[in-house]
Amino acid sequence: MTSIVGYARVSTRDQNPAAQEAELRAAGAHRVFIDHGESSRVVDRPQWLACMDYLRGGDTLVIRGLDRIAGSEVMAIEIVAELGRRGIDLRSLTEPAFDTTTPMGRALFSINAVSAQLRVDTIRETTRRGLDYARSQGRIGGRPTVMTPDRVEAAERMRAENHSYAHIARVLGVGASSVRRALGAASSR
Known part of the structure; x- marks a missing residue:
């Protein structure tokens, strides 16, 4: 049986996730996983891992926004790709374009994912070229050694x-x- 599962996250321990939880339950989530005081850039958040373990093919993961599950575009792409491979849909309550339960949502996400990956690849290539140029000028990166x-x-x-x-x-x-x-x-x- 497929189900709707919610995931909420607050960055600090003193924040209250009650509003997020209420929104997720109103969207049909029967089970909500909540991380307290966890950064979105950390992949192994305890309740996020529990949520990913709980989800099954055919389920829908509902989140308030992509920033709840991913701290970067690359991370978001990887998470959505993993969910897709597992047959799990994703629905964001604040970003209607991120609703992989609809054909339009899947298409819009794919376009955004390609655009984000292009940005990452362009930054990586520009950085590599800059480092290669610096090396050709006899400079190497990094902090100077303390070992005289x-x-x-x-x-x-x-x-x-x-x-x-x-x-x-x-x-x-x-x-x-x-x-x-x-x-x-x-x-x-």
Whole structure:
């Protein structure tokens, strides 16, 4: 038997999801999963995972808006695609274009998904080109190392005396991972 299932989310623990829950129940949701104090950018929200586990093919997931389930366009595309693969429809109460229970809603979502993916791919390609250009100019990205040549030399001496990475890091006033990276790079030279 197919059913209508609701999902609500509030970003902070002191927010009250009662209005969202009431809207979802008025839309026919017999079961509503609610996450409290969870970011939409986090994929493994406890009640979201429970909701996804509960949903079956033929069910309809009702949400107040896409921002309740996804913190980015890419995330929304992935979630809707997964729901589609599983035979689960999605209906947004505040965005009528996102209603995969209708042919028009499916078509509009597909157009939006393609547009969002194009934006993501364009940003990725522009970033890659910029990094390639910077490398061709002799620049590499990232934060400068805290491990100066003097610190690397001191770390090598201490490591030769069997001191731990943590001890070396404390003495030099840097993180243990910085010491490991520097000594790994020094030993590969």
